[in-house]
Amino acid sequence: MTSVVTAGGTSVTIRGVVVDESEAVLNRLVSDGVPRSLASGNAKLWGPDAAPEAARRLGWLRLPESSRPLVGRLAELTGRARGAGLDRVVLAGTDGSTVAAEAVARSSGAPLTVLDTTDPHRVAAVLADRPDRTLVVLSVKQETVGTDALRRVFEEALRAAGVPDRELARRFVVLADLGTPVADLAEKAGYPVVPGAPDTGGRFAALSAFGLAPAALAGADVTLLLDAAAALLPALQQPYDNPALALGAALGASALGGRDKLVLADQGSGLPGLADWVEQVVAESTGKDGKGVLPVVVEGVAAPGFALTGDMRRVILGSRPDEPGPAREAGVSVAGPLGAQFLLWQYAVAVAGRVLGVNPFDQPEVRESEDNTAALLRSAEGEAPTVIHGAPAVVDDAVEVHGPAELFRGVQGLSDAMDRLVERVPEHGYLAVMAYLDPVGDAGAAEARALLAARAARLRRQPPPVTFGWGPRLLHTTGQYHKGGRQNGAFLQITGETTTDLPVPGRPYTLGQLQLAQAFGDLRALRARGRPAVRLHLRDRAAGVEQLRSALA
Known part of the structure; x- marks a missing residue:
């Protein structure tokens, strides 16, 4: 079965069992009058506790x-x-x-x-x-x-x-x-x-x-x-010819049914950067109160980690419903111009928040890592801050592995250490790679996502999805989900030695010290929740990135 909802040049296509799964949720949303209430800015849609915040956060409509x-x-x-x-x-x-x-x-x-x-x-x-x-x-x-x-x-x-x-x-x-x-x-x-x-x-x-x-x-x-956004706007009040409502119902129903990993792949959307923005709006809006939808951006429909598993919902960005290939196998596909997609996804996550019972407009855990960073930077009498470095559990050429000694007992090198971490990912959990490096000069570090996903597929009967983010940007994207969503993640943080540093005028620290404090502040928040969290420190960035790629391959 296939359902195609189109309005304002934007279409949402829902296929197979997803149609049946989301139908009851969609009908409940319609019977509750959600489309018209949301379009008119009703702040009570997410419950009395969320109403004050929602009343100040609906201007996007x-x-x-x-x-x-x-x-x-x-x-x-x-x-x-x-x-x-x-x-x-x-x-x-x-x-x-x-x-x-x-x-x-x-x-x-x-x-x-x-x-x-x-x-x-x-x-x-x-x-x-x-x-x-x-x-x-x-x-x-x-x-x-x-x-x-x-x-x-x-x-x-x-x-x-x-x-x-x-x-x-x-x-x-x-x-x-x-x-x-x-x-x-x-x-x-x-x-x-x-x-x-x-x-x-x-x-x-x-x-x-x-x-x-x-x-x-x-x-x-x-x-x-x-x-493009204005062309979609009238449809947001409609009960059925409303692609944003259909998408929100599918997201909410999927998470309620245990498919709380939203794996996103672009297939000819012509909108580079859209998947990264969707990642932000989904993770930061839904990941709280121990609930949420975890977005996982992969490199394409053929990338490791796009194969269907029991807790995953696959979404294609760009495919039309009549196109052959992986689009027909994906549960959901979304097509349309960028301005309309912005509005579509914002509306959809607001609807999913109601379905899941979370306030989509706050971000209670984002502040925690910022506060940890500030604490690490705080110093007496204007002296530079000191970030205390612990002894590594494993050293392999250019890479230090920092983490619990019991996790790495008997490990011989970086490759074995990565296997241990993959094996520690909880069942139905996920692995997040967080790189506090140069996203241009150290761009090769991003290949760790696909390599780890492929490695997990060899090691685990049901391999966990693997996400990747650059720090500190990730603090305001998946960072909220990591700390406020379901506590079933494992984390691999990557930091690197700085050979070039810059003082911050008027502050007693450099950019390098600030970056490390941001990384340590985030790591502290994750470990405080008892999550498996490992840090790789590259003593030489270029050599370390290449060594990591080689070890994972």
Whole structure:
């Protein structure tokens, strides 16, 4: 059986048993009047405890129209920047608001440099590239120590490149909610501030200034995104011809039925970066109170980890319902333009939150890792912080393995250590790889996801899914699920020695120390929950990445 729901140029196709599984949930949502209530902004849909938060977080439903005035403002700022010879746009921010902007830029072909890391190697490379032509877009939906550090480093670097203080204001555009400390600071410095939507949370802000402005300043036509979202908007009130409601019912029904791993593969969507954004909105919205849907982004339908298992729901991004091949075997496929997909998935996770009984608009565990980082950075009398390094359980050439001694007793090297970790993943659990490295210079580390998934398939009768994320970005994507969702994960964190470091002006620490504190703060939160958590430290990054790939292969 196949169900195809289409509206506004967007389609959701549901196949096989998923149709039957989601039918009862869909009918209950319709009988409860959820479509019309949600479209009208009813904050009581998620229960009385969630209502106060939801009442302040439903502005995303109006963004396809309320963001229209931004277009003129962004065109004005773009013209001013080009007139000043600033044609290289860098988006700086570590709070998760960069994920949507990156998807917009990549899908439209806009040349946007995204810097959502505190890794000193990556930051140094971005600073060295055409500083005389650089416009910095500082994105601060949630104020974090990482974004504060990037602002300070960029200001100092531009001054060092010869930009006088009176000209510094022309080099920055700040995205922030009005009335926040960062917006006040920017206004005092004379930086243009493009306000966000204060009644919209960060992961629901894709169609606000946070998602649109960086790509627009880099040359993208964001009107197309708003038009695509507006075309879908009328369908959100409908009970049955509503693709977002059908998707939300399928997600919620799957999780209730034990298929709480949402494995995402792109197949010709033409929207690079969409899967990463879906990962964020699903994980951070549903992963709490010991419940949730874990998104697992894989490299394609032929990648290790896409084979169907008993606790997995597979979703294809881009396939049309009449296409042959893996799309016909997937439970769900979604197709449509990017602006409409933003709105579709936001609505769907809001519906799934109601089905699962969680508040999709809060993120209670995200703050925990930030607080741990701050505690590690806190120091007396302005001295640099000290992060205490423990003795490794295993040393294999360029890689140190840090973890419980009993886990690695008798282990001979890195390959054996990885087998031990895979074997420790709980039944019906998952393995998360978290790399606090340079996402460009150390890009090969991302291959660990597919290699570990293939290895797990050889070692386990029902292999666990494997996720991958770059830190600290992952703190605001899957990080909420890791700590607030079902406690059945195992974790592999990767850190690396820094050969290039940068001081953070006005702070008693460097970017390298900050990055390590972020990694340790996250690891502390995971271990506090009793989860298996192992850290690999690369004493030489290039050699360590290559050694890890070789050991896993």
